[in-house]
Amino acid sequence: MTAVVETAGIAVRGLGKGYRSSVALRDCTFDLPAGRVAALVGANGAGKTTLLTVLSGLLRPDAGEFTLRPGERVAFVAQEKPVYKHLTPRVVLQLAARLNLVWDQARAQAWLERFDIPLDRRCGQLSGGQRTQVALAVAIGSRPTLLLLDEPLADLDPLARTEVMRDLLSEVADSGATVVMSTHIVTELSGVVDHLLLLAHGTLLADGDLDELLAAHVMVVGPRAQESPVRGEVLWDKHLDGQSLFLVRTPTTPVVSAPWVVRPVSLEDYVLALLSATRKGDVA
Amino acid sequence: MVEFRIDKASGLPAYLQLARQVREALRLGWLKPGDRLPTVRDVVATSGVNANTVLKAYRELERAGLLEARQGSGTFVKATLGSVDPEVMDRLRAKLVDWVDEARAAGLENEDIDALVGSVLTEGERIEVP
Numbered sequence: 001m002t003a004v005v006e007t008a009g010i011a012v013r014g015l016g017k018g019y020r021s022s023v024a025l026r027d028c029t030f031d032l033p034a035g036r037v038a039a040l041v042g043a044n045g046a047g048k049t050t051l052l053t054v055l056s057g058l059l060r061p062d063a064g065e066f067t068l069r070p071g072e073r074v075a076f077v078a079q080e081k082p083v084y085k086h087l088t089p090r091v092v093l094q095l096a097a098r099l100n101l102v103w104d105q106a107r108a109q110a111w112l113e114r115f116d117i118p119l120d121r122r123c124g125q126l127s128g129g130q131r132t133q134v135a136l137a138v139a140i141g142s143r144p145t146l147l148l149l150d151e152p153l154a155d156l157d158p159l160a161r162t163e164v165m166r167d168l169l170s171e172v173a174d175s176g177a178t179v180v181m182s183t184h185i186v187t188e189l190s191g192v193v194d195h196l197l198l199l200a201h202g203t204l205l206a207d208g209d210l211d212e213l214l215a216a217h218v219m220v221v222g223p224r225a226q227e228s229p230v231r232g233e234v235l236w237d238k239h240l241d242g243q244s245l246f247l248v249r250t251p252t253t254p255v256v257s258a259p260w261v262v263r264p265v266s267l268e269d270y271v272l273a274l275l276s277a278t279r280k281g282d283v284a
Numbered sequence: 285m286v287e288f289r290i291d292k293a294s295g296l297p298a299y300l301q302l303a304r305q306v307r308e309a310l311r312l313g314w315l316k317p318g319d320r321l322p323t324v325r326d327v328v329a330t331s332g333v334n335a336n337t338v339l340k341a342y343r344e345l346e347r348a349g350l351l352e353a354r355q356g357s358g359t360f361v362k363a364t365l366g367s368v369d370p371e372v373m374d375r376l377r378a379k380l381v382d383w384v385d386e387a388r389a390a391g392l393e394n395e396d397i398d399a400l401v402g403s404v405l406t407e408g409e410r411i412e413v414p
Contacts, residue, residue, distance in 0.1 A: 037334050166332030173328045173335035191290035191298030194336040211297040211340075258403070264295030
């Protein structure tokens with residue numbers, strides 16, 4: 001692999017945030033190169049929204065710090081897709097045009113037209129999916145260099161999800177923006193995102209280039225056994241009546257003899273394995 | 285024009301899936317030397333694949349000597365993948381037909397045959413671990 005020179009986008013160091021009764025984020029440290037499209041994945045309550053809100057500048061962390069590129073223009077679309085209920089999408093865009101120092105009306109309006117959003121109906125009368133599109137149009141119109149999206153796909157049907165991701169990727173391919181997007185829809189991320197941030201209970205379990213992370217692991221499948229036939233750290237295992245599965249961290253594709261087989265690890269395998277290992281509370 | 289598709293459930297990284305699809309197009313003659321590949325922007329817009337993933341696939345194919353990036357004008361097919369002599373193909377196919385007959389006679393289903401072929405193919409790709 002030739003190394004691609006990437007400039008730093010977000011540098012996060014020891015970030016922590018607690019609420020009155022709980023810790024939402026604990027000692028988070030990671031680097032996200034500029035221009036990456038990162039999926040922020042984790043169970044409910046893992047701290048995804050807290051992390052995005054801190055990065056957006058709307059919430060002050062209790063510990064640690066983060067730095068963005070100089071002059072970064074941040075757009076944050078919160079989970080509730082907040083748009084004024086009594087305003088129409090057309091007026092929401094007019095408002096956004098005045099509130100943002102940088103504004104591209106054509107792009108914002110094109111986004112709404114592409115998805116057939118009625119420009120003159122009050123936002124309160126739009127569906128959840130349509131309100132999402134209004135919030136995304138405002139974000140796109142502000143020409144962000146860092147786009148933070150909290151569950152952008154949650155209210156969208158499968159066709160709209162595919163189209164929204166495709167168009168978002170086109171927008172960021174044009175602008176070179178960095179994207180951090182929280183989502184539960186792990187099965188649809190392959191080829192869409194190139195970076196992973198995996199959170200559990202406020203702690204970062206894994207982060208990095210998606211291909212590199214997955215390539216460093218294998219799924220070893222075979223007859224029921226106590227131990228994996230492959231050397232390396234076992235991150236997760238599962239034992240059925242006649243079968244055992246081990247997710248093993250290993251730098252090279254290992255050799256196993258029949259009846260054992262080694263399979264590449266999909267993003268879904270990886271995420272589910274790491275999250276279920278933390279849920280059991282038996283991580284070493 | 286190649287239309288790229290990502291099998292999202294596959295454990296194979298998306299960029300390798302794209303690279304494989306270009307290789308297939310070369311092998312089948314859909315792409316010939318001198319043909320221009322869709323721009324990264326076009327692939328993103330039509331297939332919904334991340335731009336970095338497309339770039340990575342193109343770079344991989346450039347390293348393999350199959351594509352070349354020309355400054356300012358795009359990515360072009362540089363070499364073709366040697367197509368196998370039709371006679372050799374016929375001979376291999378005939379052998380395979382005999383082999384499949386034998387496997388069926390032994391009671392193997394299609395799935396068993398797939399698994400067997402898969403295991404022999406991956407055996408060839410084994411990387412020795414010290």
